[in-house]
Amino acid sequence: MQLQLTKPICFFDLETTGTNVAKDRIVEISILKVFPNGNKESRTWLVNPEMPIPAESEAIHGISDEKVANEPTFKQLSKDIYAMIRDSDLAGFNSDRFDIPLLAEEMLRADVDFDMKSMVSVDVQTIFHKMEKRTLEAAYKFYCDKSLEDAHSAEADTLATYEVLLAQLERYPELDNDVKKLSEFTTRRQNLDFAGFIGVDENDNPIFSFGKHKGKTVDEVMEKEPGYFGWILNADFPLYTKKVLTQIKLSKLNNKF
Numbered sequence: 001m002q003l004q005l006t007k008p009i010c011f012f013d014l015e016t017t018g019t020n021v022a023k024d025r026i027v028e029i030s031i032l033k034v035f036p037n038g039n040k041e042s043r044t045w046l047v048n049p050e051m052p053i054p055a056e057s058e059a060i061h062g063i064s065d066e067k068v069a070n071e072p073t074f075k076q077l078s079k080d081i082y083a084m085i086r087d088s089d090l091a092g093f094n095s096d097r098f099d100i101p102l103l104a105e106e107m108l109r110a111d112v113d114f115d116m117k118s119m120v121s122v123d124v125q126t127i128f129h130k131m132e133k134r135t136l137e138a139a140y141k142f143y144c145d146k147s148l149e150d151a152h153s154a155e156a157d158t159l160a161t162y163e164v165l166l167a168q169l170e171r172y173p174e175l176d177n178d179v180k181k182l183s184e185f186t187t188r189r190q191n192l193d194f195a196g197f198i199g200v201d202e203n204d205n206p207i208f209s210f211g212k213h214k215g216k217t218v219d220e221v222m223e224k225e226p227g228y229f230g231w232i233l234n235a236d237f238p239l240y241t242k243k244v245l246t247q248i249k250l251s252k253l254n255n256k257f
Contacts, residue, residue: 001166001167001169001170001177002038002166003034003165003166003169003177003179004177004178004179005034005035005036005179006036006179007036007087007088007089007179008033008034008035008036008087008088008089009033009034009088009089009090009091009122009179010031010032010033010034010084010085010088010089010090010091011031011032011033011034011091011092011158011161011162011165012029012030012031012032012085012090012091012092012095012099012103012158013029013030013092013093013099013154013155013157013158013161014026014028014029014098014099014102014103014154015027015028015029015060015061015063015152015153015154016049016057016102017049017051017052017053017054017057018054018057019098021098021101021102021105021194021195021238022105022195022236022237022238022239023236024102025047025049025050025051025074025106026047026049026074026102026103026106027046027047027049027053027057027061027063027068028044028045028046028047028061028063028154029044029045029047029077029081029103029154030042030043030044030045030154030155030157030158031043031044031081031084031085031158032158032159032162033084033085033088034162041084042155042158043080043084044154044155045071045072045077045080045081046063046067046068046071047068047071047072047073047074047077048068048069048070048071048072048073049068049073049074050073052065053065053068060152061152061153061154062152062153074106074109074110075109075110075111078106078107078110078111078112079112081107082107082112082114088119089119089120089121089122089179089183090116090119090120090121090122091121091122091123091124091161091162091165091179092121092123092124092125092158092161093123093124093125093136093139093157093161093164094123094125095121095123095124095125096121096123096126096186096187096194097123097196100116100121100194101194101195101238101240104194104238104239104240105238105239105240108239108240108243109239114240115243120179120180120183121183121186122165122179122182122183122186123186123187124139124161124164124165124168124186126185126186126187127165127168127175127182127185127186128164128168130185131168131172136148136151136157136160136161136164137151139160139164140160140163140164143163143164143167143168143171144160144163144164144167146163148160165182191209192206192244192248193238193240193241193243193244193245194238194240194241195237195238195240195241196209197209197210197237197238197241198218198241198244198245198248201215201217205217205218205219206218206219206248208221213225213228218245218248219248219252222249222252229245229249232245233245233246
């Protein structure tokens with residue numbers, strides 16, 4: 001089984017200091033780039049997160065403060081990482097809800113204007129959960145009949161995710177071997193930001209998906225409570241959410257002139 005590609009696709013996995021997209025940092029990133037002709041390119045980087053790695057996170061991935069003390073920061077690696085993924089679609093395991101949002105945050109902190117306007121994403125976990133509802137280790141055993149050695153190693157998880165997707169395409173003929181269609185299948189709901197704070201209504205108007213203004217359009221809230229925009233910008237929201245909200249506000253202002 002080969003993926004039918006019109007552009008490269010990058011399978012990637014992150015090991016991190018924790019699960020808070022706005023606060024936590026990457027300690028390891030592995031990328032497997034698959035080209036339309038079937039060629040593959042793989043890179044793995046250890047990353048100095050510039051913050052202590054909690055013991056509970058170290059217990060999962062085995063990466064300690066000492067192990068990354070002399071490694072480059074994400075900002076130092078950001079240009080190389082972006083150069084590898086910028087012409088590609090993205091894929092991962094739980095990537096739509098965690099890896100992509102956190103990667104976007106790190107890119108924006110590194111002054112890389114990361115967005116996915118020219119990319120689609122395929123979340124292999126969503127295919128798995130819709131079809132079988134298990135974990136990555138179980139998926140690897142179920143689809144590939146292999147035991148996942150070195151689980152929670154970014155490199156091992158990345159390769160396993162790629163192999164699982166190929167096996168899913170073999171098993172489910174109803175799945176289209178097309179990255180855009182796989183992306184549509186794995187998309188849980190339409191959001192304008194990765195973290196899901198800003199969604200769209202049935203008329204494609206941006207709406208807030210949280211808090212006291214949940215379900216209200218962004219335009220309506222900005223008009224009736226302009227201070228809400230400033231509160232979000234100064235609060236502990238992901239940088240990408242703030243970027244999207246700012247773009248909506250600027251677009252609204254530009255349309256007035």
